[in-house]
Amino acid sequence: MEQRKARVVIPDHLSFSDLGLKRPETGKIEFEWDVVKQICESSEGLPLKNLEEGPEDNIVGLILGWYMVIRENGGETDPVAEELLAEVMEKRGESVSTDDESGRT
Template sequence: MEQRKARVIIPDHLSFADLGLRRLETGKIEFDWNVVKQICERSEGLPLDHLEEGPDDNVVGLILGWYMVIRENGGETDPVAEQLVAELMGKEDEGASIDDESGRA
């Protein structure tokens, strides 16, 4: 699989809250694609279609990457983003324990 390198630039006028990130009863997340579009327009090597038409992990990776930078810089928490981070960390922990049990740590 081809990996792409991108220089992600968040426009100064955007805040994480502008995404309107929320979780539906189905468990899926919903957000404002216009915010993602503005990020893609300012960024280098980040085509919008890669996020719209690619696996959900692509756009979730962008959202959580942005969120983690905000948190590392003392920014406010977002409850939905916190849930997603916790789920991601849980999946990583499950994978590690499976590897450990198989002796392939």
């Protein structure tokens, strides 16, 4: 499958809190799709359909990418985003194979 690069643009009038990011006891993330739609409309090569109908990793990637830029620029923390970020990092750590018990690859 061919990978295409997207140029993601967050409209100036949007803030991360506009997503209304939540995670109820079901474990599924909830957010305002209208905010994502506005981002897609402002971006190049980022079809909303890929986020709505694609794997959950697609939307989580967009949300965490935005969040990481905010944090890198001194923005406020978001507890749900921090939880998601920790889970993604944990999964990445688990996927690293090791040659021996020392943990070296």
